[in-house]
Amino acid sequence: MFAGSKFIAFLFDMDGTVLNSIAAAERVWTKWAERHGLDVASFLPTIHGKRAIETIAGLMLPGVDAVAEADALLKAEADDLEGIVPIPGAVAFLESLPPQRWAIVTSAPRELALLRIQAAGIPVPAMMVTAEDVAHGKPAPDCFLLAAKRLGVEARDCLVFEDAPAGIAAGEASGASVMVISATHVHPLVTLHPTIRSYDEIGIATDESGFIFLSPGQAAA
Numbered sequence: 001m002f003a004g005s006k007f008i009a010f011l012f013d014m015d016g017t018v019l020n021s022i023a024a025a026e027r028v029w030t031k032w033a034e035r036h037g038l039d040v041a042s043f044l045p046t047i048h049g050k051r052a053i054e055t056i057a058g059l060m061l062p063g064v065d066a067v068a069e070a071d072a073l074l075k076a077e078a079d080d081l082e083g084i085v086p087i088p089g090a091v092a093f094l095e096s097l098p099p100q101r102w103a104i105v106t107s108a109p110r111e112l113a114l115l116r117i118q119a120a121g122i123p124v125p126a127m128m129v130t131a132e133d134v135a136h137g138k139p140a141p142d143c144f145l146l147a148a149k150r151l152g153v154e155a156r157d158c159l160v161f162e163d164a165p166a167g168i169a170a171g172e173a174s175g176a177s178v179m180v181i182s183a184t185h186v187h188p189l190v191t192l193h194p195t196i197r198s199y200d201e202i203g204i205a206t207d208e209s210g211f212i213f214l215s216p217g218q219a220a221a
């Protein structure tokens with residue numbers, strides 16, 4: 001798993017990658033989908049990893065103001081934090097990283113992201129890129145490119161942790177290496193990237209130059 005590879009920084013998606021907010025998000029989106037006459041079962045898988053405004057705009061529903069609907073949805077999500085939990089091993093893994101060498105890069109707006117981070121007990125990163133920070137959300141690479149720039153590094157020297165197809169595509173397009181987190185996957189995701197179900201499977205080591213290497217974690221030992 002990235003044997004011999006070294007990284008300057010780690011970039012983490014949030015929902016489904018360091019915390020599990022699927023139940024809360026799907027409660028809110030289910031009500032919205034039912035109100036608009038959508039097939040809930042086929043629609044819900046499309047919401048993950050993308051900004052709300054792009055999900056709604058992509059439906060091209062007649063008479064629907066995507067900006068207003070996205071704002072209302074995000075307010076509803078901010079009011080529903082029940083059942084949000086960390087991905088197994090995520091808290092300890094994040095706490096083991098040098099604070100200035102990792103960031104959360106999420107399609108959620110900043111207010112919602114901070115609420116979910118707090119609800120899950122995830123460490124608050126020193127730097128975070130959220131929905132408001134980019135003109136084009138995932139699968140565009142803008143968010144990961146911006147995160148790398150803010151950390152003062154090149155995206156190609158970063159490892160992106162992602163769980164959703166849109167985010168994986170964004171990580172690939174940025175030139176970063178990609179690790180897929182499958183903790184919340186109901187069905188296996190077909191991917192050529194290394195995959196873990198828990199952060200207990202990996203650890204880190206650093207060299208004298210400050211480069212970060214992945215090492216086997218307790219679950220892999």
